[in-house]
Amino acid sequence: MGERPTAGPVTIEDVARAAGVSRQTVSRVINRSPSVKPAVRARVAAAIEELHYVPNLSARRMGGGRSYLILAVNDRGRTLENWQAGRGNDWVDQMLYGGMTACEAHGYHMLFELIDTSPGIAPRKLADALSALRPDGVILTPPHSENAELVALLADRRIACATIGSRDHQHCVSVRMDEAGAAQEATRHLLGLGHRRIAFLAGSSAYGNSALRRDAFDATMASDGGGSGGIVVRGDFKFERAADVVGDLLQANDRPTAIISENDEMSFAVLHVANRLGLSVPGDLSLISFEDTPGVRFSVPPLTAIRQPTAAMIGQACEALIAMRGGEDAQGDYVLPHQLVLRSSTARPPRSP
Amino acid sequence: MGERPTAGPVTIEDVARAAGVSRQTVSRVINRSPSVKPAVRARVAAAIEELHYVPNLSARRMGGGRSYLILAVNDRGRTLENWQAGRGNDWVDQMLYGGMTACEAHGYHMLFELIDTSPGIAPRKLADALSALRPDGVILTPPHSENAELVALLADRRIACATIGSRDHQHCVSVRMDEAGAAQEATRHLLGLGHRRIAFLAGSSAYGNSALRRDAFDATMASDGGGSGGIVVRGDFKFERAADVVGDLLQANDRPTAIISENDEMSFAVLHVANRLGLSVPGDLSLISFEDTPGVRFSVPPLTAIRQPTAAMIGQACEALIAMRGGEDAQGDYVLPHQLVLRSSTARPPRSP
DNA sequence: AGCAGAAATGGGAACGTTCCCAAATAGTCT
DNA sequence: AGACTATTTGGGAACGTTCCCATTTCTGCT
Numbered sequence: 213m214g215e216r217p218t219a220g221p222v223t224i225e226d227v228a229r230a231a232g233v234s235r236q237t238v239s240r241v242i243n244r245s246p247s248v249k250p251a252v253r254a255r256v257a258a259a260i261e262e263l264h265y266v267p268n269l270s271a272r273r274m275g276g277g278r279s280y281l282i283l284a285v286n287d288r289g290r291t292l293e294n295w296q297a298g299r300g301n302d303w304v305d306q307m308l309y310g311g312m313t314a315c316e317a318h319g320y321h322m323l324f325e326l327i328d329t330s331p332g333i334a335p336r337k338l339a340d341a342l343s344a345l346r347p348d349g350v351i352l353t354p355p356h357s358e359n360a361e362l363v364a365l366l367a368d369r370r371i372a373c374a375t376i377g378s379r380d381h382q383h384c385v386s387v388r389m390d391e392a393g394a395a396q397e398a399t400r401h402l403l404g405l406g407h408r409r410i411a412f413l414a415g416s417s418a419y420g421n422s423a424l425r426r427d428a429f430d431a432t433m434a435s436d437g438g439g440s441g442g443i444v445v446r447g448d449f450k451f452e453r454a455a456d457v458v459g460d461l462l463q464a465n466d467r468p469t470a471i472i473s474e475n476d477e478m479s480f481a482v483l484h485v486a487n488r489l490g491l492s493v494p495g496d497l498s499l500i501s502f503e504d505t506p507g508v509r510f511s512v513p514p515l516t517a518i519r520q521p522t523a524a525m526i527g528q529a530c531e532a533l534i535a536m537r538g539g540e541d542a543q544g545d546y547v548l549p550h551q552l553v554l555r556s557s558t559a560r561p562p563r564s565p
Numbered sequence: 566m567g568e569r570p571t572a573g574p575v576t577i578e579d580v581a582r583a584a585g586v587s588r589q590t591v592s593r594v595i596n597r598s599p600s601v602k603p604a605v606r607a608r609v610a611a612a613i614e615e616l617h618y619v620p621n622l623s624a625r626r627m628g629g630g631r632s633y634l635i636l637a638v639n640d641r642g643r644t645l646e647n648w649q650a651g652r653g654n655d656w657v658d659q660m661l662y663g664g665m666t667a668c669e670a671h672g673y674h675m676l677f678e679l680i681d682t683s684p685g686i687a688p689r690k691l692a693d694a695l696s697a698l699r700p701d702g703v704i705l706t707p708p709h710s711e712n713a714e715l716v717a718l719l720a721d722r723r724i725a726c727a728t729i730g731s732r733d734h735q736h737c738v739s740v741r742m743d744e745a746g747a748a749q750e751a752t753r754h755l756l757g758l759g760h761r762r763i764a765f766l767a768g769s770s771a772y773g774n775s776a777l778r779r780d781a782f783d784a785t786m787a788s789d790g791g792g793s794g795g796i797v798v799r800g801d802f803k804f805e806r807a808a809d810v811v812g813d814l815l816q817a818n819d820r821p822t823a824i825i826s827e828n829d830e831m832s833f834a835v836l837h838v839a840n841r842l843g844l845s846v847p848g849d850l851s852l853i854s855f856e857d858t859p860g861v862r863f864s865v866p867p868l869t870a871i872r873q874p875t876a877a878m879i880g881q882a883c884e885a886l887i888a889m890r891g892g893e894d895a896q897g898d899y900v901l902p903h904q905l906v907l908r909s910s911t912a913r914p915p916r917s918p
Numbered sequence: 919a920g921c922a923g924a925a926a927t928g929g930g931a932a933c934g935t936t937c938c939c940a941a942a943t944a945g946t947c948t
Numbered sequence: 949a950g951a952c953t954a955t956t957t958g959g960g961a962a963c964g965t966t967c968c969c970a971t972t973t974c975t976g977c978t
Contacts, residue, residue, distance in 0.1 A: 221696065223934060235957045240938060247956055268934055270632065273623040274963045275935035280697075295655035295876070297658050301859075302648035303655045309644050312679045320829035321698065323676040326665045343574065343619035344633075346672065506654075512862025523648070576964060587928045593968060600926055621964055627933045628965030 222265045229341035231259035242267055252323075269321070272347060273408060280320050282530055283347035284311060285356050288326035300441065303504050303522060307353070310465035310523030314530035318341070320348075322530065326357065329531040335361050342369060349533030351376060351526065358420055372536055374529035378420060379545055385523045385532045389550040391421045392428035394518045395472070397552050398500045399432040399442075401516075402470045407561045408440035411461060411468040412477055422474060425502070429472065443468055447478050462489055462497070469561035470498035476505045479515055494559035504553060521548045575618045584612035596618055622674070626699060632892070633673050635883055636700035637664060638691065638709050641679035652857050656875060660706070663876030667883035672680055673701075676885065680709065688714050688843035690807045695722060702886030704729060704879065705824060725889055727882035731874075732898055738885045739880045742903040744774045745781035747871045748825070750905050751853045752785040752795075754869075760851060760914045761793035764814060764821040766831055768802040775827060778855070782825065796821055800831050815842055815850070822914035823851035829858045832868055841851045845911035857906060867907035 223244075228235045233252060240248050240516075241256040246429055259265070273279040284307060294301040297464075311322040327337045342365075349372040356362055357375035366373040367383040395412075402410050412429045415422050426444055433442035445461055447454035449496065456475070456523070459479060461467065473479040479501035483493060491497050491515060501517040508515040528546050543563040577595075581588045586605060593601050594609040601609075612618070626632040636778060637660060649653040664675040676698070680690045683828070687709065695703075702725040709715055710728035719726040720736040727738040748765075753763075755763050765782045768775050779797055786795035798814055802806035811834060814820065826832040832854035836846060844850050853863055854870040861868040881899050 221934095225934080233935090236936080237956085240957090243936085249956065252956085264692065266698075268699065269697045270623040270626040270699065270936035271963095272936075274627055274933085276937075276965080278936090279623065286661075288662075288665075291658055293760050295658040295662065295859075301658065302654070304661055305644055305648040305654065308639075308657055308677060308679065309648065312641075312677070321676060321678075321694075323674060324661060324665070327659065339617065340619050341674075343617075344622045344672075346621065346623065393758075451760075495959060506859060507863055510860055512865070564971090576966095578964080588964090589924085589928060589966080595926090601928065606924085624933095624964035627935090627963085629967075631966090809974085868957075915939080 219463060221268075222263045224265070224267065225342075227259045227263055227265045230263060231256045234412065236543070238417050254353050267292040279346045279348050281345055281347040282311070282320055282349045282351065282533055283341060283360075284317055284322055284324050284353065285352040285524070286324055286326050286353050287355060288328045303505075307501050307526045308528035310525070311351075311530050314527040315534070318534045320534055323347075329359075331357055334359060335365055338362055338365060342366075342371060342466050348537075349374065349530075350370065351529045351533070352378075354378065355419070372533045374533055376487040376529060380420065383530065385544040385546070387529045387532070387546045387548065389520055389525070390547050391424045394502070394550045394552070394562045395425035395428035396432045398502075398518060399429050401552060401558065402437060402472070402498060402500065403436050405470075405498065405558060405560050406470075408437065409443070409466065410437075410440075410470045410472065411443040411445060411460065413471055413473040413482065414444060414446045414456060415474040415478065415538035417446070419449070425474065427506050436531065447474075447481075449475050449477060451477050451481045451484075453500040454478035455485050458485045459489075462486065469496070470500075470558070472500045472502075474502050476501050476515070476517070478510050479508065479517075480511065483511060485513075492558050498558040498561070500552075500558060509555070512562055515555050516555045517555045519551040519553050521550060573623040574621075574750075575752065577618070577620065580609065580612045580616055583616060584609045622680055632699045632701050634698055634700040635664070635668055635673055635675045635702045635704065635886055636694060636698060636703040637675055637677050637706065638715075638881070639677055639679050639706050640708060641681045644679055656858075657903045659875035660879045663878070663880035664883050665702075667880040668887070671887045673883070675886055676700075682712075684709055684824040687712060688718055688779045691715055691718060693726060695719075701725065701890075702727065702883075704882045705731075706884070708772070709732065715764065725886045727886055729878055729882060733773065738899070738902065739900045740882045740885070742873055742878070743900050744777045747855070747903045747905070748778040748781035749785045750903075751825050751855075751871060752782050753789060754905060754911065755825070756785075756789050756852060756909045757764060758823075758851065758911060758913050760821075760823040761790065762796070762819065762821040763790075763793075763825065764798060766794040766811065766826040766835065767797060767799045768831065772802070778827065800827075800834075800902070802828050802830060804830050804834045804837075806829035808838050811835050811838045812842075815839065815844065821854075822849070823911070825853045825855075827855050827899040829854050829856040829861050829868070829870070832861065833864065836864060838867075847910050849915050851911040851914070853905075853911060862908070868910045869908045870906050872906050874903060877901050 216236045224235050225380055228238045238256050241253050269280055275555055312456050315322045325341050327334050341508055350366055352362060353376045357378040363381045374387055375381055377388045379386040379388055414426055445457050447457050471482055473482055479499060482499055486493050486497050493499055501515045504517040504519040508517050525548055532544055577588050577591050580591045594606055622633050644829055651793055668675045678694050680687050703719055704727045705715060706729045710731040716726060716734045717857055727740055728734055765779055765906055767779055782795055798810050800810050822855040824835055826835055832852060839846050839850050844899045846852055854868045857870040857872040859869050878901055885897055
């Protein structure tokens, strides 16, 4: 209906003319201003519908200062690595889905920036992107979410900011999962199966959440472990180092019957070493991984893992950023539920050796 | 150096003042106009550097009609499915990396739109996004790249368009891989190993490339197969149907010793069925997959597969769209090299049964 | 030296929206 | 009924660029 070959793009003036009101009144309808009479509002809405008018984002940004853009900052290196190594990672898919869906509902758009973590580079790149795009809000994902310099830059420019998986910043919405709770749950799961000697394979201590998880592990072992002590060994999130560390660990006299590993890559190293030493998983050794990339479903055995609610976190971050409309100081700490996905890498411990 | 707390954002006027020239001259420098004296150019460039000036994209779009934005349109359903099913897919990672990298080099930005394929919905959603964002170019990925209605919409609005993995459209740059060549290569690889009875497990015929691949398979069998005939069976890209079809196929008298499957999900079905029937892969049955999602590296055995150059294709699409600067009619057909990744699902055929 | 033509530069207008304030209208109270 | 206030509407200005055209400055040639 009313379909006609438009002579050029439809502007707010076209709608105003069609509805017999002024440009400003149309603007008020678009922006849900309460001070428009219902009758007028309806007339304008009809004209918008009729003409298929959609406001031009660039013009809105010029006039009003809002860009209706959310910028999500990702680690360039990791993104490259994820597909080059063919390791498979649904992080970006989840971000895209969670973010788009949230933004769409409010007339926002999300765009991604891939930024290197090399020191000095990141703030520069971000500053350029901010100047060019003028986003209303920025989402920092790990590891950028732990970069205080970036957060400061955003605060300085008065751009609303949300960090994912970090909570140490001022002037920032933080969206994260309960890392300590997850570590506790993993530990309890193993204790519940009867394990007493449990090792925590930590990643690099530069990663802030590592301490949270380890502390929760220690605390849970102390409180629920019936006096048995937890073992903490440190890797660096990479395969090689984890393999070394775990090799030593599993050849010790008093080897653990279960391991909690801080990411999937280290979990694969555990699997590899166990296999080399003739230990069956989960027969001789139970394993719980943090992260839950798609690969863990295909390993032998498929890994029980803590699954991060990535899509929901990005969605929540968008909602929060949009809600504050560039206005008040960013506040808020959202903790989203994680999930312990049970697969086949955990079982009762073997009879005493 | 020269770092001072800027009182508000830096504009082109600030640069002009600092360099002692007019706004327009600065604009010329930014846009690489040849008609600026080297000395002046240098002075302006220095001022830009000094003030950390980055042009505001919204203003550029308002003034000049170019938005410096490339819009990539993806299938919403598939994106959701990819991470919900946890199947693992690096498609988005690759797009992001390939696209960003290309765009960045030219001062462009890429953003994604997730659009449902439901009939009627897609053109509407795309039209809205076009009106709001006014991208300089749009990349249609499968299955949207086969939607003539979308291509027509873009042509109508004079927006440069690139399709990925499709070449049937006018007014469009097409970027794709050589599907026929890939099918030929896969077929020859199997023939070279000594296979003579080879089956081609086709996906849904609604997918345009399916016919290309199948024809190439047929032709290669005819020309290089020493008179042996190829078998073509049809699935629908999904596990269940593929399992059914392949079940019948492998229980026939004269079962094939090798299968080429048009996507990974169907390949997993082949693996599943072979396993159920007690056939070893690759001992009794060789298997080559198209697609090469990360999961195929983790299957047992890891699959030999045709790998699509996704990142390169998106990068090329961006380059092409940017190069034509909204100007001339979109033309061009880029065929990028694929790769037959050899893993462990192919071997010599078993001794004659 | 003078002149034509080319090259380089600058200033006004426009893009499509929102902001800000003034004007018009409707509503309320004495 | 009149005056005063609250609500609703409209018009000019601004946002930061590029486009278009006029002006100034060079360059080469006679």
